[in-house]
Amino acid sequence: MSGAPQGKAGTGSTEITAENFAFLQEQIYRDSGIVLEAGKQYLVEARLAPIVREHGLGSINDLCALLRAVTSDGLRRKVVEAMTTNETQFFREPAQYEALRTTVLAELLAQRRSPRPLNCWSAAASTGQEAYSLAMLAAEMGLGPWDMQILGTDLAESVLERARRARYTQLEVNRGLPAAYLVKYFTRQGLEWILKDEIRSRVRFQRHDLRDSARHLGPFDLVFCRNVLIYFDTETKRRILRQVREAMYPGGYLLLGAVETILDLEDLFERKRVGQAILYQAR
Numbered sequence: 001m002s003g004a005p006q007g008k009a010g011t012g013s014t015e016i017t018a019e020n021f022a023f024l025q026e027q028i029y030r031d032s033g034i035v036l037e038a039g040k041q042y043l044v045e046a047r048l049a050p051i052v053r054e055h056g057l058g059s060i061n062d063l064c065a066l067l068r069a070v071t072s073d074g075l076r077r078k079v080v081e082a083m084t085t086n087e088t089q090f091f092r093e094p095a096q097y098e099a100l101r102t103t104v105l106a107e108l109l110a111q112r113r114s115p116r117p118l119n120c121w122s123a124a125a126s127t128g129q130e131a132y133s134l135a136m137l138a139a140e141m142g143l144g145p146w147d148m149q150i151l152g153t154d155l156a157e158s159v160l161e162r163a164r165r166a167r168y169t170q171l172e173v174n175r176g177l178p179a180a181y182l183v184k185y186f187t188r189q190g191l192e193w194i195l196k197d198e199i200r201s202r203v204r205f206q207r208h209d210l211r212d213s214a215r216h217l218g219p220f221d222l223v224f225c226r227n228v229l230i231y232f233d234t235e236t237k238r239r240i241l242r243q244v245r246e247a248m249y250p251g252g253y254l255l256l257g258a259v260e261t262i263l264d265l266e267d268l269f270e271r272k273r274v275g276q277a278i279l280y281q282a283r
């Protein structure tokens with residue numbers, strides 16, 4: 001491939017070549033485990049267009065040339081982060097929170113061997129709504145920070161920064177958050193809603209790649225690993241579920257997204273129904 005800009009300068013309108021699409025597929029898989037399926041060229045072009053513009057490049061093919069040429073991790077990381085899907089919302093899949101409220105948290109508190117906080121993990125935390133929903137639920141149940149601690153992790157630093165800031169738009173608080181919680185736990189500043197320190201201080205965030213061992217982060221009593229396994233191939237899903245199990249107490253609970261399963265790893269987790277929710281208890 002020549003180093004000359006391809007396509008109209010600044011428009012990023014040139015279609016990605018087959019060779020460059022394969023290059024990005026390979027790089028994104030290596031850096032995140034995310035499988036970019038054939039036919040997703042339009043997605044790559046749309047997600048990477050802001051980076052093409054930001055770097056004053058002519059097209060996505062120029063960006064690939066730059067990625068091949070640079071040795072620093074910064075640009076690669078930016079590209080991978082742009083390819084992650086960060087869709088989330090407060091109290092997503094309400095039946096799972098209801099199961100926690102009615103049954104699971106009480107069971108976990110009762111089975112602790114010593115008086116210690118429950119250790120909870122939002123393992124693909126995105127912009128923080130999942131971890132903060134759990135923190136609000138705990139507050140509503142009268143549980144203090146000494147009863148429960150929550151860690152949110154994600155591969156993408158950009159979403160973690162937003163999670164730490166805990167500021168949400170009207171659109172974001174309109175999705176899933178009960179009005180009573182908005183009034184009680186947020187204050188309005190201009191166009192944003194800021195989560196109060198009382199809830200914010202119950203959660204901390206750090207970067208973690210789910211494919212890596214998480215033993216040093218745990219052991220956990222409760223793990224949310226929701227709406228992220230769908231982006232991986234079967235081998236990576238198995239690897240992640242094993243890593244998650246190794247970071248859990250036996251008897252702890254794992255929550256997956258509605259369309260996700262533990263595959264054939266019944267030796268690691270037992271499937272349980274609590275009300276309308278499916279949960280997986282670590283063996």
Ligand SMILES: C[S@@+](CC[C@H](N)C(=O)[O-])C[C@H]1O[C@@H](n2cnc3c(N)ncnc32)[C@H](O)[C@@H]1O
Pocket residue numbers: 032033034084085086087088089092123124125126127130153154155156159208209210211225226227228231257
């Ligand atoms: C669709 S969001 C899910 C957010 C939340 N769990 C929910 O269900 O609402 C998926 C998140 O997984 C993160 N992710 C993708 N690959 C990852 C990896 N290898 N390790 C950790 N996080 C990853 C993405 O950055 C993204 O924020």
